[in-house]
Structures are given as structure tokens and as C-alpha cells.
Amino acid sequence: MADRRQTGAAVSGAAVASFGLLETLRVLAPSLLRAGDDGVAAAVAAAVLGVAVFTSAVGLAASVGRLGAHRVWLMGGLALLLGRGALSLPVVTGEFQLVAAAVAVAGALAAIVGVASGAPPGADRAARTGAVIGMSAAGALHVGTATAGWIWPSTFESTVGSLLVVLLMAGALVPTTKALAAATHPSSASTDGEVPTAPAWPWWSLTPLFVLGGIIGGIPGRVAVATGWDAGTVAVTVAIGQAMAVLGAVLAPRLGAVRAGAGGAVLVLIGTASTLAPAGWQGVLGQVAVVAGLGAIVGIDVPRTGRPGAVGVRRRALTASGAFALFAATTTVHYLSYEWPLPGDNRAVLLATAAFAAGLGIAMAWVARGRAIHTTVDIVAAMRLLTALGLAVALAGIGGQPTTRAAVYDADDDLRVATYNIRSGFDADRRFDPAAQAQVLRDHSPDVVVLNEVDRGWLATGGHDALRLFAAELGLRHVRFGGAGDAVFGNALLSRYPIGEFVAEPLPRGRDPMPRGSVAAVLDLPDGTSLGVVGTQLSQDEDPSETRLPQARAVAATVARLRERQIPTVVAGDLYAETDSAVLVSFEPLLDHVMPSGTATFPVDDPQVHRSHVLASGDLRRLRLEIPATRASTHLPVIVTLRPVDPT
Numbered sequence: 001m002a003d004r005r006q007t008g009a010a011v012s013g014a015a016v017a018s019f020g021l022l023e024t025l026r027v028l029a030p031s032l033l034r035a036g037d038d039g040v041a042a043a044v045a046a047a048v049l050g051v052a053v054f055t056s057a058v059g060l061a062a063s064v065g066r067l068g069a070h071r072v073w074l075m076g077g078l079a080l081l082l083g084r085g086a087l088s089l090p091v092v093t094g095e096f097q098l099v100a101a102a103v104a105v106a107g108a109l110a111a112i113v114g115v116a117s118g119a120p121p122g123a124d125r126a127a128r129t130g131a132v133i134g135m136s137a138a139g140a141l142h143v144g145t146a147t148a149g150w151i152w153p154s155t156f157e158s159t160v161g162s163l164l165v166v167l168l169m170a171g172a173l174v175p176t177t178k179a180l181a182a183a184t185h186p187s188s189a190s191t192d193g194e195v196p197t198a199p200a201w202p203w204w205s206l207t208p209l210f211v212l213g214g215i216i217g218g219i220p221g222r223v224a225v226a227t228g229w230d231a232g233t234v235a236v237t238v239a240i241g242q243a244m245a246v247l248g249a250v251l252a253p254r255l256g257a258v259r260a261g262a263g264g265a266v267l268v269l270i271g272t273a274s275t276l277a278p279a280g281w282q283g284v285l286g287q288v289a290v291v292a293g294l295g296a297i298v299g300i301d302v303p304r305t306g307r308p309g310a311v312g313v314r315r316r317a318l319t320a321s322g323a324f325a326l327f328a329a330t331t332t333v334h335y336l337s338y339e340w341p342l343p344g345d346n347r348a349v350l351l352a353t354a355a356f357a358a359g360l361g362i363a364m365a366w367v368a369r370g371r372a373i374h375t376t377v378d379i380v381a382a383m384r385l386l387t388a389l390g391l392a393v394a395l396a397g398i399g400g401q402p403t404t405r406a407a408v409y410d411a412d413d414d415l416r417v418a419t420y421n422i423r424s425g426f427d428a429d430r431r432f433d434p435a436a437q438a439q440v441l442r443d444h445s446p447d448v449v450v451l452n453e454v455d456r457g458w459l460a461t462g463g464h465d466a467l468r469l470f471a472a473e474l475g476l477r478h479v480r481f482g483g484a485g486d487a488v489f490g491n492a493l494l495s496r497y498p499i500g501e502f503v504a505e506p507l508p509r510g511r512d513p514m515p516r517g518s519v520a521a522v523l524d525l526p527d528g529t530s531l532g533v534v535g536t537q538l539s540q541d542e543d544p545s546e547t548r549l550p551q552a553r554a555v556a557a558t559v560a561r562l563r564e565r566q567i568p569t570v571v572a573g574d575l576y577a578e579t580d581s582a583v584l585v586s587f588e589p590l591l592d593h594v595m596p597s598g599t600a601t602f603p604v605d606d607p608q609v610h611r612s613h614v615l616a617s618g619d620l621r622r623l624r625l626e627i628p629a630t631r632a633s634t635h636l637p638v639i640v641t642l643r644p645v646d647p648t
Contacts, residue, residue: 016134020111020169024084030424030460072117076107077111084169094429119183129298136246144235198316204319206320206324216291221467231468241287241288247295252264252298271289420441421453424453424461426634428633444628448495453537480502485514510546516539533572534570552577560590572638592616623643
């Protein structure tokens, strides 16, 4: 049996690897996704690199018996530190960023394989619990930095924080290597230094842990959309969920296998179902229930087989790497459905993953039923854990509230309307920096802003709440969001003036795999009049008659209802249409073009296509059109200054 020091080293090693994996995935996943912006060749190269990350981990898993678990851990840990350290440098962008993130993720996978295959006898459950701790620590840091994270160092403070994270992770390198090496039986030297094995199959629980924990559990934007709470309250709520996951894993042995397995299964199933369309307390409690249930399942102590040897060790290594390969495949299918038409609803992917987790929980409980509990609760260690979790929750509440800057504007009667496709908060170099995007508009003092491709929590793009960070930097007080692709991806409207009415509506889907929507609002202007604003992003389907044209007509119907009330109205957003297209004709005679023919807004390096538009009713006329040259997004922003037409 492992002593306390060896067990602690295994826990810290698994925690560091898990933490590093989730952190660096926040860079690798969007870097792979955004590589397609640079052309087909870059997308293919990125896909090949992504495949190489996982095949390298599987290759190490297959050879763990020959290399030794401690060597696999050491190689993985060094690669993780190398890649994570490189990402701490603000100058690392584009392809270098992609390679550094890939090295770090491959290293994290190899490190987890090393811990899974070589955990000291009796420390297998503890190592899995370490993975839960790492996931929760990554989630706590994520919300504690208002989802901006230190993995994207854009300021001196974030760079220092990023380097501090690397140093803390490095602290587990030597102790875990020694613990894994010491666990090797000298009598097994003939089998290249194997360790007594524990069952391999419980390590499959890491798949739902990271799928559901990443897509549902640690996403502040889901709570924000469900409740409308302020950022600090949202951060505390998510941090409490992360704390519940750790407590579930730590206390699972004391609960007993049957209670932990059955209770965890129920929590995961009900929690996942209730968060598919987050709304109110149902969505919040469901999000907490998911991670708490996952922690309880992962923490079940399954009896060891007592069959040391190369076969068992390799099986655990391959199972751990296979769990992450399944995690990658599951999340890819989930988000790929937004780009390519796939059968069924991608919410079924989450429900299937929850069912998989529940089945594992029941199976683990069945195998471990009636087993005497040898695990004791160290009161001092438990108090330390609870204190650390309480501190993490408190810090999340403080750091999770981004500092809101005061808006700058010119006191006149003109209306400055801006539209911007922010591409989930990523710039043209594939760096996450919504503050820089907001600063571009802030320099022009807009009164109303329509944002497209607003991401409030997709795991594929890092799980950030880009709207919260953008709005804090821009300083406009009145903010509304409307989901389109799903509950946390869509369009947003930000206004200097109070929003008297607001509605978010779905648009006809047609052949588009990505659901589209629109947001519409009536603003209360200082002079007592009203302004209608409609924001949308239409389909990119190559045949406009099948999808984009029906969507444009649906938006035009919303405009018609506003014009019937004689409200001056503006439509802004990524309409994916040239000036003389049938899509824009759909808005005549309700609205006029306020942007001249030949305007180009995409791509930023060589604008050739008119994507972002501003249309206005006849009682508004254009005074000025500005299209700032910036690489803060792959699309150029548009700022139009309008003045009401004197009816006399």
C-alpha cells in the first residue's frame, strides 16, 4: 500500500496534469478552430497536428511497460511545462501558439497516462480524485479571472500570473516522479518495472468528467444567461459547483460505493437534462448537480485486481489515453454540428455522455458494493481542503467581477451605431482579447453596438464569457444577449440608452447547420423619442434563396412591426450580402442603405467582401461612415453616425 507521501504525490501529479490539460486546451481548441480562417491548407495542417497530439499520447501509453510510468510522467510533465511556459509569452501567436499549445496538451495527456498506469498501490482512486481537483482548480482560476484567464497574457499582471502557474505546476514534477518510481516492485524487474495493478476501466470516468465538466459545469456564461446575475455572483456560483465536485470525490468512500454511484448517476442525469436550455434556478442547480455527481462517481473506490504485470499496467495506460481520445471525439462531434449538418440534435451528445457517466457510476458501485471502507478522513487535511475551497470561492467572487470602465461619448444629438463580428473574442492572430476589440469601438464613442458571434461559454473556444469582458471594457451600461447557435452563442446589443423593449427570436434555419437568430430592441432616447434596433447574423449558405433570403424576410417583418409604430429603426449585423443582393432588397422600402456600394469589411488583411451592414429607415440620414483598420477580429467593425431627419 502507498504511504501518505506517495499518495499525495500521485494526487498532485494528476491534479497538475488535469489542470494543465484544461488550461492549454483553452488555447489549442480555438487555435485549431480558427486556423481555418487562414485557408484550407492551414486547416488541414491544424487537423493533422490535432491528431498527432492524441496519437502521441496513445503511443506512450502502449509503451509504458517498457519506459516505466515515472518516465512517461516525467516526459509528459516536461512537455507540459515547456508548452505552457511558451504560452506565457505575449509574443507567441499564430502558428507558434498552435504548436506550443499542442506540445502542452500532448504533455498533459502523457502525464495523466503516467499517473494512471503507475499510481502506487492503493492510490488509484486518489489519483482520479486528483484529476477532479485539477479540473476544479482550472475552473476556479477561470472564473476568478473573469474568464479572461492567465493563459492569454495581455497585461503585465496576467503574464506574471501565468508564469506563477508554471512554477507551481513545476513543483509537482520531482515528487510525482519519485513516487511513481518508488511504487515499482523490484521483483518485477523482469517485466521492465511493473507495478501492482488496479482496474483499468474506472479511468473511463475521465471522459464524462471533462466533457460535461467542460461544456456545462465550469461555464459562467451559462449561469449568466440563465439568471442575468452580476459577474461576481455568477463567479461564486460556478466556484461553489467546482468545490462540490471536489467534495463529492473526496467524500465518495465515506458515502459508500452504492450511495456515491447511484447518487452521482442521478445528479448527472437530472443536472444535464435541466441545463440543456438554461433558465432560472433550474439551470443553475443543474449545473452544480452535474459536477457534484461527476465528482462522486470518479471518487468511488473500486477494488484492485491484485494482478501485477505488464498487461494490467498497459491496460490502465491505454484506458486513460482512450478516455481523452473519446473526450476529444465527443466534443468535436458536439461542436462540429454547428458547421456541418449531422443527424440529430447535438444536445443528444450531452445526454448520451451523461448516460455513459451514470452507467459507469452504477457499474463501479456494483463492483465495490459491500466492500469494507479502509479510507479514513484526515480531519486536518479535510479542513485544509475546505479552507482552500472557501478561499477559491471568495477570490472567484472578487476576481470574477471585471472592472467596468466609464463610457466616453460626445454630447450631441447624433446617433453612432456600430456593428462588429467579434469571432468569440479572438483577433486575427488567434489570440483571445475582447478588451482590445472593445477599445477599437470605444475610441469612436458609439451609442449603440450590435455584436455578432458572441460566445459566452463554448468549450471549443475556451469557455470564455466574451460579452462580459467586452461590455466591461466598452462601458455601455445596458446590455442584452440573444442565443442563436445555442443558449451561449449568438448576438448581443449594447446601448448607452435604456432598453425599453427587447426580444430575441430564432430565424428560419433552412439548410444551415447553425441555428440563427435576431435581437430587437426599442431604446428610450433622452429627448423622449424611441429608436428601434435590430441585430442579426444571417446564414453563410452559398445559395441565398434557400436560407439567407427567408431569414432576411423574417428580420424585415420585425422591422415592419417597428415601422408601423413609426419608430425610426436601424438594422445592423453580418448580413453576408453585397449591396445589390436580393437579401438587402428584402428590406426595401422599409430601410435604406447607408453604406456605399463597394464597401468591404472582410477579411481584415485584404478586405474584399461586404459582410457587415448598417441599414436605416428614411427618417435617419448618414453623416459619417467609419471602418477602422484593425486586426482585433477577422472582421472589420463598422461605425455609422446618423442624424434624425427634421420632419419639417
